[in-house]
Amino acid sequence: MTLSPDLSAAGTAAGGALAAYLLLGEPWLGRRMYATLARRRDARPDALVRYFTFSIVFWWALAAVAAAALLLSPGASAADFGLAPPDDAAYTVLMVLLFGAVAVASGRHFHTLARQGRHIPGRDAVAAMLPRTAAERRLAVAAAVTDGVCAELVYRGVLIALGVGALGLPLYAAAALSVGVYALAGWYQGGTGVAVFALFGTLLTGLYLATGSLLLPVAVHVMLSVRDLTLPAPEPAGAPGGAA
Template identity: 35%
Template sequence: MPRLPSDLPPVTIVVLVVLAVALVLSEPVVGRAQYRHFLAEVADRGEPARLRHYARWIAQGWAWAVLVTGAVVVLPEVGLAELGLRRQDLNRPLTGLGITLSPSMLSGFAIGLVLGVVLLAVAVRRGRSQDPPNLEAVRPMLPTTRRGRWGWAGVSVTAGITEEILYRGLLVLVVTALAPDLPPGLLVLGLAVLFGLAHWYQGRAGMLSTGLAGALLTGLYLVTGSLLLPILVHCLIDLRALLIPSVVAPPTDDPEAVPASPGSRSVVPGHDPVST
């Protein structure tokens, strides 16, 4: 379990709660508005608009993360370790949610995860992998040029780092400060619901898939006590989009390539674009 203080000063609790409430209330509304704006611009201008949105989303994600990490650094009796930003201790068994994870099991999980992504990449290269069934929901977000692939990678890594700081680090800290006796299972369920609601613009199926992913990532955080493994998993999930067969080898570097259809559904930056 993360090392969380049992009794925070009132000023620390108030500031963290304000940040958490602002995040939870604004993300569904802002996400839906950005979704519509993104579709309109990309339908009109194609890849250049997509690249501009990539840059905007990266800046937006890091602005939130810097605000939250800055707050825990300056607030009394809380710091980066309480936000989950601490080195993973691999010298002792990890226990949480009724699960005991040995250092060798944790290492095996991480190695298996990376190996699975490598095998998926090989399968795609050999033409043995098909587009995922939910591709229609994310196709407008996918890059159509080589430059766009680098932009997508930046969005994916940004989402993997910043969303873990916000939706796992900050929200776990706030909920446990307000309700220290809340059972871990309810904590995982509650944060999964909030993470799903942040993806309201994706509809019911999108909220369900993001909620399930959020539950997995929250569980990893509670078991390991660090955001390092959840960040790795989150980044790999989002980067997986670059292995979709139709995106593996963008046919051109033309910045005007392949505008999206205005009727297509999309995902919004700063969230898990493929899996969530």
């Protein structure tokens, strides 16, 4: 995979503003929003709906800024931002099927653990985001799809293009930098969340570099996010059988 984005001054400004937010604003905002959700989840029935609605709208706004960075740069192509067919369609289909099977199998396993009252790995870190009603579940799926599409565009597509085109970094250095910025987005889960996001970001970045397209990273991100955001929610505090 090679990139040679010729970013205009306006495109660099749009991409730079987005990168600054992802580095400095997103970790703080994500941590604050999740902490607020966790405090209000059991007391306000609409807390999760409001959280997901804001997240969906806000992420599509960030995606619009990413699109502006491309549209304002006539010398850059959509492929420079990962918006292109994968280099190897057969490999991409195979990997989508593989990760789809993993997402389905692990999701069923987690639901079995929940029915048995056993510990579900990673659930405590996102417990406040897990839906309890059909309406919340639909919003959770919409939020997972939004996260998969928009996060890949901004973290993989824009940040790597910006690193190569504006900072003059080698492709793999720009990719490593994007992983570091993405890892900070997991700060709302504490230090463990940063480490998990770093590993997940490394996987998604590797898939992007291997295929030259955001299609596979988006598909994998969406499938795993849908699995995680539709886990069985723990009982509300104070509910029969719930945590006191």
